[in-house]
Amino acid sequence: MENSEIVTVKDLIKRYPIGKGEFTALNGIDLTFGTGEFAGIVGPSGSGKTTLLNIIGSLDIPTEGSVVVLGKSIRELNHKQAALLRRKHMGFIFQTFNLLPVYTVYENVEFPLLLLKLSAAEKKKAVMDSLEWLGLTDKMKSRPAQLSGGECQRVAIARAMVKKPELVLADEPTANLDSENSHHILQTMENLNKDLQTTFIFATHDDKVIKYLKRKILIEDGKVSADDVITN
Amino acid sequence: MLSLKLAWRNLVGAGLRTWLNVIVLAFVLFMMIWHYGILDGWNYQANRDMQAWEVGNGQYWHQNYDPYDFFTFEESHAKIPEVLQKAISDGVITPILISQASVYPDGRIQSMLLKGMIPDQKVIAIPSAKLNIESEEIPVVIGRRMAKNCKLIEGDVTTIRWRDINGTFDATEVKIVKVFNCNVPNVDAGQMYIHIEKLREMMQAPDEATMFIIGEDFEINETVSGWEYKDYDFLMTEMNEMMKMKKVGGSFIYVILMLLAMLAIFDTQVLSIFRRQKEIGTYIAMGMTRRQVVSLFTVEGAMHAILAVVFIAIFGTPLLLWLMSIGMTMPAGTDDFGIAIAETIYPVYGAGLIIGTSLLVFVITLIVSYLPARKISKMKPTDAIKGKIQ
Numbered sequence: 256m257e258n259s260e261i262v263t264v265k266d267l268i269k270r271y272p273i274g275k276g277e278f279t280a281l282n283g284i285d286l287t288f289g290t291g292e293f294a295g296i297v298g299p300s301g302s303g304k305t306t307l308l309n310i311i312g313s314l315d316i317p318t319e320g321s322v323v324v325l326g327k328s329i330r331e332l333n334h335k336q337a338a339l340l341r342r343k344h345m346g347f348i349f350q351t352f353n354l355l356p357v358y359t360v361y362e363n364v365e366f367p368l369l370l371l372k373l374s375a376a377e378k379k380k381a382v383m384d385s386l387e388w389l390g391l392t393d394k395m396k397s398r399p400a401q402l403s404g405g406e407c408q409r410v411a412i413a414r415a416m417v418k419k420p421e422l423v424l425a426d427e428p429t430a431n432l433d434s435e436n437s438h439h440i441l442q443t444m445e446n447l448n449k450d451l452q453t454t455f456i457f458a459t460h461d462d463k464v465i466k467y468l469k470r471k472i473l474i475e476d477g478k479v480s481a482d483d484v485i486t487n
Numbered sequence: 488m489l490s491l492k493l494a495w496r497n498l499v500g501a502g503l504r505t506w507l508n509v510i511v512l513a514f515v516l517f518m519m520i521w522h523y524g525i526l527d528g529w530n531y532q533a534n535r536d537m538q539a540w541e542v543g544n545g546q547y548w549h550q551n552y553d554p555y556d557f558f559t560f561e562e563s564h565a566k567i568p569e570v571l572q573k574a575i576s577d578g579v580i581t582p583i584l585i586s587q588a589s590v591y592p593d594g595r596i597q598s599m600l601l602k603g604m605i606p607d608q609k610v611i612a613i614p615s616a617k618l619n620i621e622s623e624e625i626p627v628v629i630g631r632r633m634a635k636n637c638k639l640i641e642g643d644v645t646t647i648r649w650r651d652i653n654g655t656f657d658a659t660e661v662k663i664v665k666v667f668n669c670n671v672p673n674v675d676a677g678q679m680y681i682h683i684e685k686l687r688e689m690m691q692a693p694d695e696a697t698m699f700i701i702g703e704d705f706e707i708n709e710t711v712s713g714w715e716y717k718d719y720d721f722l723m724t725e726m727n728e729m730m731k732m733k734k735v736g737g738s739f740i741y742v743i744l745m746l747l748a749m750l751a752i753f754d755t756q757v758l759s760i761f762r763r764q765k766e767i768g769t770y771i772a773m774g775m776t777r778r779q780v781v782s783l784f785t786v787e788g789a790m791h792a793i794l795a796v797v798f799i800a801i802f803g804t805p806l807l808l809w810l811m812s813i814g815m816t817m818p819a820g821t822d823d824f825g826i827a828i829a830e831t832i833y834p835v836y837g838a839g840l841i842i843g844t845s846l847l848v849f850v851i852t853l854i855v856s857y858l859p860a861r862k863i864s865k866m867k868p869t870d871a872i873k874g875k876i877q
Contacts, residue, residue: 314772314868335776342774349872353769357500367773369489414773 261422261454262288262311266320269306269477280306282477284320288456290421293448294470295457303477304458305426311456312345312424313337325421342370346415346453350427352407354399354414360386361395364413371418385417389443405436412440416447426458437463490779494787498794504755505791511751512795512848515744517803519844522737524807524834525815530730532670532829534723539612540671542722543700545707547571547714552585552697560587560600561652564695568711571699579705581608582696584686588649590679592637599633599677601649603686610702613674617665618682624662625685630675634666641666647679651691659689670829745848749855756788756859767863768872777864784863788856792849799845807836 267284270277280303288294296304309315310322313329314337322329325344332340341347346367354363364385368378386392389409399407408428415423425444429437445467448455457464465471473481498505538544552563567575567582574580584603589596606618613628620626624644629637639645641663648658661681669675687693699714701707709716760767770780814831 309869312772314872335778338771338774338776338779340774341772345774347769347772349769349772351765353765353772353872355766355769357497362496369492370774 259290260287261290261292261325262286262456263323264307264311264320265322267307267310267317267322268319269303269310269315270318280477281310281317284474284477284479286472286479286482288454290454291448291452292454292456292470293445293468294455294472295459295464295468296472296474297460297465297468298474299460302474304460304474307474308424308426308456308458311422312347313340342367343418344421346418346420346423348408348411348415348423348425348428350430352399352404352411352431354407354410356399359396359398360391360402360410360413363399363410364391364395364417367414367418381417381419385413388416388447389413403436404432405439408432408436408440409443412443412447416451416453419451420453422454422456424456424458427461428457429459429461429464434463437461441467490782490786491790493783494790497783497787498790505794508748508751508755508791509794509798512748512791512852513798513803515741515748516795516799516844516848517807518744519741519848520799520803520836520841521807521810521834522740523734523840523844524811524836525832526730526733526737527837527840528811528814528834529733529828529832530727531835532832533726533730536670536829537673537723537726538719540669541611541674542719543610543702544705545701545719546717546722547699547701547711548717549697550713550715557587560585560697561650564652564690564692564697565713566694567696568714570708570711574705575605575699578607578609579702580699581605581610581702582683583698583700584683584690584692584695585697586649586686586690588647588679590637591646591648592639592643595637597637597677599647599679601647601686602678602680603683604680605683610700611674612669613680614665614667615680618680620664622662622664624660625681626664627661628665628667628680629663630678631666631668632672632676633678634663636676639663639666649689651689653691657689745851748848749851752788752791752852753855753859755791756784756856759784759787760859760862764866764871765874767866768868768870768874771868772872781857781860781863784860785853785857788860789849789853791856792845792852795848796845807834810834811836 264284264286267281268279269281270279284307296307298304306315310317310329311324313324313332316330324340327340329337355366358366361382365378365382368381373381383392386395389412391406391409391413394402394406399410402410429440432440441464444455447453457468459465469485471483471485472479549563549565551559553559564584571580575582582605586601588599588601590599604613604615604618606615608615615628617628618626629639634640643663644660645663646658647661648656650656687695707716767780771777811834814833816831817828
């Protein structure tokens, strides 16, 4: 199933200024991700997983090297072009859900579509489909404060999936969830990956997530120390 | 459009915080409209009353006449010019003869102006027709303020003294046949109205006048030899200048009220930007440009002003209309201010006042909302998502 390259990372170095010196978060990363992958970047805290995910997600830029996502070089994109790339082709799932607190579930899921200038009917259908995939139709009028952690993360997944993006980046998606909810969420994402051929890239150190991955990339001290394809 | 839609959702979602800001802003807007309305109403009534009672549609003054210098009065009267005779006969212009005099109410002495008028004139509202009343003493008309100062009432007889054009003093008894009520102190305080023919006789100045008041339907001729034409705007200059001063004075109150309201908006905006960092990061992650996020927060702030206008339109309009119907009763003592003030001032809310004030509040709110929102463009999205920015 995995064929064309969706993300290409070459000689990626990311340094952050710390005081008068610099901290190297990523040091010479080379990776490629194909369409429909269900891959995870794993490693201990501070190893550079989130930094890599942020750069792939065009939320940050490389210090050296190149990252090409869907044919666009992240280094060469300005703020607006990066925003357009995220808007049209990417979905994000965060550890702390990052739902908009004053919006209902429906409005949260609808939000990415508001930026895409779809017709009202198209928006409604997409939101309802997404809510149905995630089993949230009965919660669509609730606000995030009225939901459990698992439900919140399902809303976040629905929001990430509603525009059927080519790429979903999930940063520690199960870190705030119990075991049962984690498995439920991961099964959902696995099904979406199968049904829609969406590429999922996780940043995680959670064993529950790692069990579901089809590819595991281990990062230690800013370097890739292992890249294994898992076959069941 | 997107900003408006999202801003509206955010404001509604913010609940009480939004409505508190809107109410503060609406209160400021209401106060500004009402207070300016009172000043405009006062200005309108004063203009109307001064035109009706004092200035007419303009005046001709004798070339030596200076209303602020009583010493000029002796030299500031002359025969009625030929060119004005017909207009006087037609009743579209009326002559006034002015003389310095003294009144002796209850043995006291008080300076005043004696003004001779044609009893049948219809140019100004002074009830001069009462001067036709037959009486043993000379009938005179005075205003409420003059009556109060001299402790005179209708029917009282008092002594007046004047000087004729040859400088000879004389005195006689006059009878107060009417005390009129008027909002224009300039035609009331320290003045007594008498039949013009009687005054001419007393002053030995037959067919003379000091000034002419122009009524409607008079074709103005600006060059009448020996007489200076004073148009309506000139005669209203003092009043208009005073109203401008009043508005400037009132502006200080608005500035303070506006500062308080803007502080609330600014505070809300600054707080929003720090409290809603994750939200801002999420917007950016989902594909909003920084400009769109800045625009969203600016519109959100400015929408307080729009909501305040809507709030005023719904709840303030009936209140403003009610205040317009009952007016504002001026406290006792305002009679002594020396300016035209009605007993009750009815506010006037023009479209210009309402639109202008609303626009002013909107523009200031927009600026105050934009200033903190600019900070968003400097945020790193990766830090914003985590709520890390201090």
